[in-house]
Amino acid sequence: xxxxxxxxxxxxxxxxxxxxxxxxxxxxxxxxxxxxxxxxxxxxxxxxxxxxxxxxxxxxxxxxxxxxxxxxxxxxxxxxxxxxxxxxxxxxxxxxxxxxxxxxxxxxxxxxxxxxxxxxxxxxxxxxxxxxxxxxxxxxxxxxxxxxxxxxxxxxxxxxxxxxxxxxxxxxxxxxxxxxxxxxxxxxxxxxxxxxxxxxxxxxxxxxxxxxxxxxxxxxxxxxxxxxxxxxxxxxxxxxxxxxxxxxxxxxxxxxxxxxxxxxxxxxxxxxxxxxxxxxxxxxxxxxxxxxxxxxxxxxxxxxxxxxxxxxxxxxxxxxxxx
Amino acid sequence: xxxxxxxxxxxxxxxxxxxxxxxxxxxxxxxxxxxxxxxxxxxxxxxxxxxxxxxxxxxxxxxxxxxxxxxxxxxxxxxxxxxxxxxxxxxxxxxxxxxxxxxxxxxxxxxxxxxxxxxxxxxxxxxxxxxxxxxxxxxxxxxxxxxxxxxxxxxxxxxxxxxxxxxxxxxxxxxxxxxxxxxxxxxxxxxxxxxxxxxxxxxxxxxxxxxxxxxxxxxxxxxxxxxxxxxxxxxxxxxxxxxxxxxxxxxxxxxxxxxxxxxxxxxxxxxxxxxxxxxxxxxxxxxxxxxxxxxxxxxxxxxxxxxxxxxxxxxxxxxxxxxxxxxxxxxxxxxxxxx
Amino acid sequence: xxxxxxxxxxxxxxxxxxxxxxxxxxxxxxxxxxxxxxxxxxxxxxxxxxxxxxxxxxxxxxxxxxxxxxxxxxxxxxxxxxxxxxxxxxxxxxxxxxxxxxxxxxxxxxxxxxxxxxxxxxxxxxxxxxxxxxxxxxxxxxxxxxxxxxxxxxxxxxxxxxxxxxxxxxxxxxxxxxxxxxxxxxxxxxxxxxxxxxxxxxxxxxxxxxxxxxxxxxxxxxxxxxxxxxxxxxxxxxxxxxxxxxxxxxxxxxxxxxxxxxxxxxxxxxxxxxxx
Numbered sequence: 001x002x003x004x005x006x007x008x009x010x011x012x013x014x015x016x017x018x019x020x021x022x023x024x025x026x027x028x029x030x031x032x033x034x035x036x037x038x039x040x041x042x043x044x045x046x047x048x049x050x051x052x053x054x055x056x057x058x059x060x061x062x063x064x065x066x067x068x069x070x071x072x073x074x075x076x077x078x079x080x081x082x083x084x085x086x087x088x089x090x091x092x093x094x095x096x097x098x099x100x101x102x103x104x105x106x107x108x109x110x111x112x113x114x115x116x117x118x119x120x121x122x123x124x125x126x127x128x129x130x131x132x133x134x135x136x137x138x139x140x141x142x143x144x145x146x147x148x149x150x151x152x153x154x155x156x157x158x159x160x161x162x163x164x165x166x167x168x169x170x171x172x173x174x175x176x177x178x179x180x181x182x183x184x185x186x187x188x189x190x191x192x193x194x195x196x197x198x199x200x201x202x203x204x205x206x207x208x209x210x211x212x213x214x215x216x217x218x219x220x221x222x223x224x225x226x227x228x229x230x231x232x233x234x235x236x237x238x239x240x241x242x243x244x245x246x247x248x249x250x251x252x253x254x255x256x257x258x259x260x261x262x263x264x265x266x267x268x269x270x271x272x273x274x275x276x277x278x279x280x281x282x283x284x285x286x287x288x289x290x291x292x293x294x295x296x297x298x299x300x301x302x303x304x305x306x307x308x309x310x311x312x313x314x315x316x317x318x319x320x321x322x323x
Numbered sequence: 324x325x326x327x328x329x330x331x332x333x334x335x336x337x338x339x340x341x342x343x344x345x346x347x348x349x350x351x352x353x354x355x356x357x358x359x360x361x362x363x364x365x366x367x368x369x370x371x372x373x374x375x376x377x378x379x380x381x382x383x384x385x386x387x388x389x390x391x392x393x394x395x396x397x398x399x400x401x402x403x404x405x406x407x408x409x410x411x412x413x414x415x416x417x418x419x420x421x422x423x424x425x426x427x428x429x430x431x432x433x434x435x436x437x438x439x440x441x442x443x444x445x446x447x448x449x450x451x452x453x454x455x456x457x458x459x460x461x462x463x464x465x466x467x468x469x470x471x472x473x474x475x476x477x478x479x480x481x482x483x484x485x486x487x488x489x490x491x492x493x494x495x496x497x498x499x500x501x502x503x504x505x506x507x508x509x510x511x512x513x514x515x516x517x518x519x520x521x522x523x524x525x526x527x528x529x530x531x532x533x534x535x536x537x538x539x540x541x542x543x544x545x546x547x548x549x550x551x552x553x554x555x556x557x558x559x560x561x562x563x564x565x566x567x568x569x570x571x572x573x574x575x576x577x578x579x580x581x582x583x584x585x586x587x588x589x590x591x592x593x594x595x596x597x598x599x600x601x602x603x604x605x606x607x608x609x610x611x612x613x614x615x616x617x618x619x620x621x622x623x624x625x626x627x628x629x630x631x632x633x634x635x636x637x638x639x640x641x642x643x644x645x646x647x648x649x650x651x652x653x654x655x656x657x658x659x660x661x662x
Numbered sequence: 663x664x665x666x667x668x669x670x671x672x673x674x675x676x677x678x679x680x681x682x683x684x685x686x687x688x689x690x691x692x693x694x695x696x697x698x699x700x701x702x703x704x705x706x707x708x709x710x711x712x713x714x715x716x717x718x719x720x721x722x723x724x725x726x727x728x729x730x731x732x733x734x735x736x737x738x739x740x741x742x743x744x745x746x747x748x749x750x751x752x753x754x755x756x757x758x759x760x761x762x763x764x765x766x767x768x769x770x771x772x773x774x775x776x777x778x779x780x781x782x783x784x785x786x787x788x789x790x791x792x793x794x795x796x797x798x799x800x801x802x803x804x805x806x807x808x809x810x811x812x813x814x815x816x817x818x819x820x821x822x823x824x825x826x827x828x829x830x831x832x833x834x835x836x837x838x839x840x841x842x843x844x845x846x847x848x849x850x851x852x853x854x855x856x857x858x859x860x861x862x863x864x865x866x867x868x869x870x871x872x873x874x875x876x877x878x879x880x881x882x883x884x885x886x887x888x889x890x891x892x893x894x895x896x897x898x899x900x901x902x903x904x905x906x907x908x909x910x911x912x913x914x915x916x917x918x919x920x921x922x923x924x925x926x927x928x929x930x931x932x933x934x935x936x937x938x
Contacts, residue, residue: 602740
């Protein structure tokens with residue numbers, strides 16, 4: 001039977017050979033077991049570099065913005081979350097659907113390398129592979145088996161759309177969402193909401209005090225797709241360059257509000273943050289509020305829908321004049 | 324040579340903190356950074372590298388260069404002469420300590436940067452040898468010994484239940500003498516334990532790709548197609564530069580309020596488009612390709628051409644933190660530094 | 663010097679501001695209490711601060727042979743230069759420098775000199791031109807080819823039209839890109855004008871400053887005319903913040919333009935990565 005990586009390799013090689021696309025974005029391995037960055041494949045022979053493994057979490061879709069001008073058509077492997085990034089770019093008029101061929105990859109959740117490392121303190125890990133719901137961890141003292149569900153990335157534990165919501169071909173059969181994702185989705189938000197106001201403020205100050213202002217959260221985000229971000233403008237300069245907490249809050253609040261109603265919950269911002277700032281708690285809080293104020297809405301499912309924050313309705317709540 | 328039981332370290336912190344500002348790797352919300360010690364601080368001497376490198380003690384992320392007021396007359400006040408405070412930096416790893424000498428070459432070279440010089444002189448560095456290097460550590464590429472830190476004032480080694488402290492400079496001797504009350508004399512047995520720990524650490528270090536010859540190889544690689552492929556997945560964030568112990572590029576900015584203000588110096592990143600963007604519109608590094616090339620060329624070619632050593636200490640921070648796994652270890656391996 | 667903050671400027675006073683063109687002004691600065699500001703050489707630069715707007719690096723356009731002041735010709739391009747254009751004489755600025763290497767005045771001795779400039783980039787050349795003309799016996803024939811977009815964009819008109827042509831064996835050749843009613847001189851770009859004049863490379867060193875596109879074509883023309891790379895001298899411009907080779911942004915290869923430049927011979931540039 002053909003393995004999952006081989007399936008992706010075959011899809012990519014054929015699309016390139018047949019001239020259907022001139023570039024394929026997928027995932028490849030690097031020096032360490034937990035690395036699976038995006039690969040830019042332009043010749044069929046290199047398609048053999050592609051992999052599907054527990055760590056292919058990186059969202060390849062934003063790279064389309066850098067590359068779609070130089071290619072007639074680009075093939076992109078998309079997990080459920082990645083496919084919603086495609087819809088994001090389509091809805092924001094930053095990408096044309098005919099410029100991409102979407103190879104859908106139903107995804108049963110990606111593994112959190114930090115959780116694996118923590119499970120084997122002091123031991124060297126050389127490889128982690130997944131067989132159905134089991135993780136096989138090769139260590140310097142033998143192979144260990146772990147239940148995959150217990151070592152998922154937080155974002156995958158709450159994923160409602162493990163299957164691509166838009167695609168041209170599917171790599172394999174669709175998977176079922178994990179049981180209980182709806183209950184888990186706002187658990188972290190609720191935990192923050194439960195804090196008293198002062199404690200909550202102190203919590204966020206502590207988190208944002210670590211912000212390096214590296215802009216990884218913005219740069220990785222497909223919803224952050226402005227041609228020129230206001231934070232990159234020299235004149236007027238909206239935030240100073242100094243590591244000043246007020247400016248950091250300014251940046252982080254504007255970032256969160258700018259993706260409000262547009263965030264499709266891929267969680268890449270939180271994954272890439274070098275300072276481990278729990279950005280998904282902010283994004284999800286806004287999603288929860290939007291659901292409560294304007295009705296249930298999920299971004300990135302339909303590029304032609306009417307986003308609640310981009311649509312005026314007479315019955316919309318007008319909270320400001322009540323306080 | 325002195326020693327202290329690890330169970331009594333809080334007494335050591337307490338004593339040190341009463342003498343000087345004491346900074347240690349301290350965990351907060353699970354993230355370890357060098358922070359000022361206070362009672363109850365969650366000191367983490369197991370964490371190999373803090374999120375931010377210790378360069379911040381000499382070259383802070385933001386510092387005031389000068390203050391000015393211009394209501395009646397223009398008056399400038401130089402802040403460099405007051406920069407820094409006496410402090411002890413406890414727990415800097417050997418790679419981190421090695422990075423200080425690279426920063427010294429930049430900031431203590433003519434013209435001497437007074438703020439940096441003061442901060443450097445006011446700091447006593449107690450290095451902590453590594454017992455268990457991470458898989459991402461490659462200090463061996465730059466001949467840094469994970470158990471030794473020749474540039475530190477004191478070297479601490481974890482021998483199991485105790486920390487053994489060896490003064491390596493006059494400043495270090497002075498500091499240890501202040502701690503006589505809490506430290507014990509170490510024995511020749513302890514000396515052997517230190518050597519043993521150092522040897523074990525070295526043996527545990529993953530095989531490091533050789534960096535020798537890389538500088539020469541890169542001399543002819545500015546126009547190489549290698550860069551065309553390497554940069555593709557870079558998302559142009561500043562992570563690698565901010566967490567790098569040897570990156571030292573800075574910007575200068577004004578922070579005015581009314582008729583007075585401050586001119587500050589802050590970390591900058593060659594990964595950002597505006598780093599070289601000129602007022603007239605020209606940008607000599609117009610795409611991410613040139614910016615990525617600049618970063619690696621600076622570390623592995625320009626800096627060694629200028630100063631005689633590579634501007635990398637193999638701490639592995641960029642390996643662990645780059646959101647897209649684009650790091651200097653990859654470049655060293657790809658270009659296969661041959662001896 | 664050892665124990666000073668290299669980023670700390672001294673206070674200077676703008677003594678005089680001359681409008682050169684619609685977007686260029688020349689600022690003369692002096693020490694508040696008189697006296698010399700610092701020793702410098704033609705081609706060197708200095709950082710000017712206008713508080714609270716910011717700081718920028720400019721080439722010194724005055725010649726060290728004229729004592730007691732410094733002059734900077736500044737074109738409105740960014741935030742700092744725009745603000746500088748709004749100040750009046752008497753304003754106090756911050757000054758630090760001088761920075762960078764300089765034109766090789768010793769090496770030029772005894773040679774014929776061909777200056778080729780475009781637009782605002784006459785500024786660094788002017789320092790050297792006046793230096794050479796003030797030491798006239800040290801140098802051979804002097805030719806100055808200078809062009810601007812239009813006649814109203816020519817800077818230092820008094821020197822161009824009055825002073826320099828009157829100095830012995832000194833020849834000023836002007837051109838503009840765009841014709842106008844008040845202009846009866848040459849019309850055309852500097853590189854074409856240069857080829858038209860076709861000055862022989864024999865015994866000559868050429869010093870050229872201008873916008874990147876002009877430099878590119880001037881260098882090509884000079885090569886065609888037989889000028890050797892070591893006899894072609896130019897200056898580079900990069901974004902700079904510190905001026906002392908530490909902030910890390912103005913490097914081309916392992917050379918910092920602020921410290922190792924801004925003056926380079928073409929022979930030197932050919933050894934450097936093509937990133938300017």
